[in-house]
Amino acid sequence: MASIKKIQVTFDCEEPERVAEFWCEVLGYERNGSGCIDPSGIGPRLYFQRVPENKVVKNRLHIDVRVGTGLVGEERVAALESECARLIALGAVRVRLLRADGYNESCLVMQDVEGNEFCLD
Numbered sequence: 001m002a003s004i005k006k007i008q009v010t011f012d013c014e015e016p017e018r019v020a021e022f023w024c025e026v027l028g029y030e031r032n033g034s035g036c037i038d039p040s041g042i043g044p045r046l047y048f049q050r051v052p053e054n055k056v057v058k059n060r061l062h063i064d065v066r067v068g069t070g071l072v073g074e075e076r077v078a079a080l081e082s083e084c085a086r087l088i089a090l091g092a093v094r095v096r097l098l099r100a101d102g103y104n105e106s107c108l109v110m111q112d113v114e115g116n117e118f119c120l121d
Contacts, residue, residue, distance in 0.1 A: 006044065006045075007044045008035075008044055008045045008046070008047050009044050009045075009046050009047070009063070010046075010047045010048075010049060011023075011046065011047070011048045011049070011116060012049060012051040012053075012055075013048050013049070013050065013051065013114050013116075014050065014051070014054070014114060015050075015113075015114070016034050016048035016049060016050050017034075017048075018113055018114075019048045019112060019113055019114055019116075020034060020035060020036055020046070020048045022090055022091060022092070022112055022113045023036050023046050023048075023112070024036045025090050026065060026087060026090065026092075026112075027043070027046075027065070029043070029046065032045070034047060034048050034049065035047040035048065055114065055115050055116065058117060059116055059117045062116070062117045062118050062119060063118045063119075064107070064118070064119045064120075064121040065083070065118060065119070065120050065121065066121050067079055067080060067083040067120050067121070068080050068105065068106070068107075068120070068121060069121075071105075072100070072105060073100070076100075076105060076106050077097070077099075077106050080097070080106065080107065080108040080120045081097075081108070083108075083120050084108050084110065084120060087110060087120075090113075091112075091113040092110050092111065092112055092113070093110060093111040093115075094108065094109075094110055095109040095110055095111060095117070096108075096109050097109075105121075107119045107120060107121045108120040
């Protein structure tokens, strides 16, 4: 049987310190050099590495920030909108609200301070 591996999520970015600070605030993580760590030790480490090129296309992988777990309908949308407002104050950009469609609950698509897509879910 394979053992469970810990993972690290790595972001290519222009300003690692700025992006790390944003994600630490979003997730309640603590700074650890060029990264962020979950103080509980449960979540993955996030690492931010400087790269010379700019972001040019949509991410193929993104983070879902779970703020609406267990909520449905307008109660869920209200929780997403509330967190969206907090994150906009940190420099995030709201992209669009995707309403529940019978298969998936509502989620809110956003971008971090360097344009990396993520969802409030």
